[in-house]
Amino acid sequence: MVTVETLTILAGGAMTIALFSYLWRENLAFRIAEHAYIGAAAGYGVLISAEAAWRLLEPFLKAGLWYWYVTAVIGLLYLFFFLPKYFWLYRYPTGLVLGSGIGVLLARALKTQFLEQIRVTTIVTDVNSVLVAVGVICSLFYFYATMEHRGAFRYVSRIGICFLMAAFGVSFGATVMARISLLIGRLKFLYFTDPAYYLIPVAIALLIIGIVLDRRKKEQ
Amino acid sequence: MSLVVKRYIPHAVLVATAFFLAGDTLLLEKTYNDLATSGVKAISIIGSFAVLISITMLSRLHVRRIQRRRTVIESSVLLVCMWATMIWGLFRFAVQGVSPLKEFAVQQVFSGIVSPGDATIYSILAFFIAAAAYRAFRARSIEATILLGSGVIVMLGKAPIGEMIWGYFPVLTTWLTDVPNTAGVRTLILSGIIAVTALYVRIILGYERGWMGRGD
Amino acid sequence: MDVRYMYLLVMIVVSIPLLKPMGLPLGTISVETTRMYQYIDKLPSRSIIVMIADQSPAAAAECQPAMVANIQHAVNKGHRVLFYASRTDAVPFIDDAMKVVLGATSDHPNYGKLYVNLGYIPEGELGLKGLAADVFFTGRDAYGKDLRAMEFFRDLPKKDASDWGLIIYYGASSVDWVVRQITDVYGCKTAGGVAAVLVTRMYPYYPHSIIGFQTGLRGAAEYEVLVKRPGEAAAGMDAQSLSHLAIVIMIIVGNIGYYASRRKPSGGG
Numbered sequence: 001m002v003t004v005e006t007l008t009i010l011a012g013g014a015m016t017i018a019l020f021s022y023l024w025r026e027n028l029a030f031r032i033a034e035h036a037y038i039g040a041a042a043g044y045g046v047l048i049s050a051e052a053a054w055r056l057l058e059p060f061l062k063a064g065l066w067y068w069y070v071t072a073v074i075g076l077l078y079l080f081f082f083l084p085k086y087f088w089l090y091r092y093p094t095g096l097v098l099g100s101g102i103g104v105l106l107a108r109a110l111k112t113q114f115l116e117q118i119r120v121t122t123i124v125t126d127v128n129s130v131l132v133a134v135g136v137i138c139s140l141f142y143f144y145a146t147m148e149h150r151g152a153f154r155y156v157s158r159i160g161i162c163f164l165m166a167a168f169g170v171s172f173g174a175t176v177m178a179r180i181s182l183l184i185g186r187l188k189f190l191y192f193t194d195p196a197y198y199l200i201p202v203a204i205a206l207l208i209i210g211i212v213l214d215r216r217k218k219e220q
Numbered sequence: 221m222s223l224v225v226k227r228y229i230p231h232a233v234l235v236a237t238a239f240f241l242a243g244d245t246l247l248l249e250k251t252y253n254d255l256a257t258s259g260v261k262a263i264s265i266i267g268s269f270a271v272l273i274s275i276t277m278l279s280r281l282h283v284r285r286i287q288r289r290r291t292v293i294e295s296s297v298l299l300v301c302m303w304a305t306m307i308w309g310l311f312r313f314a315v316q317g318v319s320p321l322k323e324f325a326v327q328q329v330f331s332g333i334v335s336p337g338d339a340t341i342y343s344i345l346a347f348f349i350a351a352a353a354y355r356a357f358r359a360r361s362i363e364a365t366i367l368l369g370s371g372v373i374v375m376l377g378k379a380p381i382g383e384m385i386w387g388y389f390p391v392l393t394t395w396l397t398d399v400p401n402t403a404g405v406r407t408l409i410l411s412g413i414i415a416v417t418a419l420y421v422r423i424i425l426g427y428e429r430g431w432m433g434r435g436d
Numbered sequence: 437m438d439v440r441y442m443y444l445l446v447m448i449v450v451s452i453p454l455l456k457p458m459g460l461p462l463g464t465i466s467v468e469t470t471r472m473y474q475y476i477d478k479l480p481s482r483s484i485i486v487m488i489a490d491q492s493p494a495a496a497a498e499c500q501p502a503m504v505a506n507i508q509h510a511v512n513k514g515h516r517v518l519f520y521a522s523r524t525d526a527v528p529f530i531d532d533a534m535k536v537v538l539g540a541t542s543d544h545p546n547y548g549k550l551y552v553n554l555g556y557i558p559e560g561e562l563g564l565k566g567l568a569a570d571v572f573f574t575g576r577d578a579y580g581k582d583l584r585a586m587e588f589f590r591d592l593p594k595k596d597a598s599d600w601g602l603i604i605y606y607g608a609s610s611v612d613w614v615v616r617q618i619t620d621v622y623g624c625k626t627a628g629g630v631a632a633v634l635v636t637r638m639y640p641y642y643p644h645s646i647i648g649f650q651t652g653l654r655g656a657a658e659y660e661v662l663v664k665r666p667g668e669a670a671a672g673m674d675a676q677s678l679s680h681l682a683i684v685i686m687i688i689v690g691n692i693g694y695y696a697s698r699r700k701p702s703g704g705g
Contacts, residue, residue, distance in 0.1 A: 008332035011333060012332045012336040015336040016336050019344065020344065023344065023443045031291070035295065035298035036337070038278070038302075039297065039298035039300070040301040040334050041334045042274055042302050044320075044524065045274075045525070047309040047310065047320040048556050049269075049271045049524060049556070049558060050313065051320050051321075052264075052556040053265045053268035055574055056261050058576075071265040075267075075270075079276065082276060087435050088226035091433070094432075094433075095231065097263060099236070100238070100241050101561070102420045103240065103241030104565055104617075105613075107241070107245035107246055108620060109616060113409050113410070113612060114410060116644075117410055117640060118410070121406065131400075135402075143411050160407075163404050163407075165364075166366050166400035166404065167404025168404070169368065169369065169370030169396075170370055170371070170374050170396050170397055172367065172374075174635050175633050176680065177632040177651075177653075180450065180676055181632065181652055181653040181676065182498075183346040183347075184450060184497065184676065185339060185496075185497030186336075187451060191451070245565075257570050264558045264559045267559045267562075319579065330525075331528075338525065339493045339496070339497060343497075346450075347443045349683075350679075350686060351439050351443065353683055353690070354442060354686040354689070354690040355690065357687050359691055368687065379673075379676050380461060380462050380677050382680070384461075390464050397639055
């Protein structure tokens with residue numbers, strides 16, 4: 001019996017295959033799947049945001065603090081983004097949110113991400129920590145742009161580049177690992193979820209038909 | 221309307237909010253901290269409304285595309301998925317009190333469209349990375365060789381097969397992540413935070429007005 | 437050579453070990469994962485572990501097995517777990533993880549006593565700051581139940597983040613904000629079940645602020661071994677191995693071909 005969950009899995013499988021079809025070439029199925037994803041994600045995001053906002057607002061309204069409706073009114077000012085004549089009203093909620101981000105970050109980031117990082121770098125206990133300290137100092141020299149990199153400065157800067165390149169190489173390896181893990185996740189879904197695996201022969205057949213039609217079109 | 225209302229008051233709101241919340245972090249005074257927590261709740265509620273911009277922009281763009289007979293099918297699919305999900309979910313939540321988390325249809329939309337869509341789009345990058353690695357990744361200089369070498373060592377060190385090929389791959393990987401990677405990323409964090417602080421100070425002082433968008 | 441042949445090769449290389457597992461041993465468990473395991477193991481019973489779900493559906497392939505393994509560990513040790521999502525599309529993953537380990541979500545007998553799901557808290561760092569200052573920040577949980585009526589919160593001395601034993605971040609964006617707002621302010625250490633793309637950014641804070649973390653699918657597989665709950669992560673490691681090897685071989689072959697073509701004398705005379 002076909003249940004809604006079965007249809008959902010089939011939809012997921014179809015979405016996966018349609019999006020993978022981009023690897024062959026861009027096509028209508030890919031574009032439809034892509035647009036369906038964007039629309040559904042936007043709609044879903046609105047629902048979750050609305051539920052979260054209501055959960056925060058409701059206790060104040062239930063306590064009779066009606067002035068909390070002002071937060072919703074200020075939030076609605078975002079819509080003036082689309083009206084050139086009253087665009088300036090959009091700056092109020094933006095100012096509040098941006099200001100909160102600035103205040104929250106500035107108060108702590110200089111300690112956590114600046115002073116603390118410098119403090120930890122100066123704790124030298126073994127060869128590796130010495131190398132880290134040397135690497136940080138040399139890499140910072142590389143970013144120093146107000147002096148020409150000449151003589152000893154140049155060599156220090158080159159050591160810094162080597163450390164940075166090694167870091168980027170590690171980042172590359174980690175990124176490959178992450179993307180392959182994603183691919184493994186998708187293929188596991190396609191291969192092992194009933195009834196998604198029934199879509200695989202359908203996809204292969206469509207691909208073969210597509211390749212044959214492409215070849216005929218080229219010959220013509 | 222004067223520049224005071226259009227520019228200076230929004231800027232003052234930004235500065236006041238920034239100092240108010242920075243003060244909450246640095247001062248330990250219960251009344252002030254409680255007021256700040258209420259302020260955080262208010263700003264969280266206000267910030268949630270930002271999604272209205274994305275749905276309005278998507279709707280305008282795709283309705284225009286349909287009107288101009290460009291990408292009619294794709295745009296229609298997008299608009300139907302977006303509005304059907306929102307209308308049904310909001311109806312069930314606002315009128316019937318069913319949370320989107322518990323609403324069956326909404327969860328099926330997430331499981332059947334959003335989740336596979338997001339995961340597949342990013343997983344396609346695996347193919348592009350592999351192709352790019354073969355076609356473009358060349359050890360043309362010392363720096364490129366270091367980058368390539370450390371990437372290869374990390375890829376093999378993090379996979380079980382690497383340890384089977386050579387037992388020192390995981391050891392080298394650990395050293396690479398603990399020493400040069402830490403040094404490099406720490407440098408990026410240090411320089412990044414200086415840049416961000418400079419940017420935020422410029423915003424507070426009013427030199428940076430990009431956040432205000434277009435107009436006067 | 438048409439690049440699509442390379443895509444096909446990658447697809448074959450990843451598919452074969454999934455369809456026919458090779459059973460490669462996982463190998464040495466990394467220090468970072470071990471330290472995270474030991475930290476959770478040594479926490480006093482009924483310690484509060486906060487789990488931030490920041491994984492998109494894309495990152496969920498790596499973070500979800502890690503989250504499941506960590507919840508299993510917390511259940512085994514009798515710890516309390518407080519979940520919340522910092523992005524809208526991470527909300528269902530909390531429910532999914534709870535169903536895998538506990539078999540239920542809000543209907544579980546220990547829900548409200550040992551496990552609470554706060555749902556989505558907006559505004560990322562600002563929302564975490566609010567939650568850290570007041571654990572009743574949202575008022576209700578994700579299912580609409582009143583937090584003040586729950587046994588979970590009854591014996592908390594300060595009702596803020598200083599009562600927490602550990603905060604674990606799952607996702608792929610950044611962990612700086614968690615360290616900034618929680619570890620440096622309230623002293624509660626941070627851990628991670630992060631996607632591999634983020635792992636390079638964990639090391640500058642490790643081990644003084646971040647006590648340990650799981651690196652992508654490999655880290656999740658390691659944690660599954662440690663809690664003796666083999667799951668999704670362990671099953672994917674064969675495919676991970678073969679695909680990494682294939683990409684390394686492609687890089688080497690590409691470079692050999694490049695240098696060989698540079699050595700060929702140019703035509704003409």
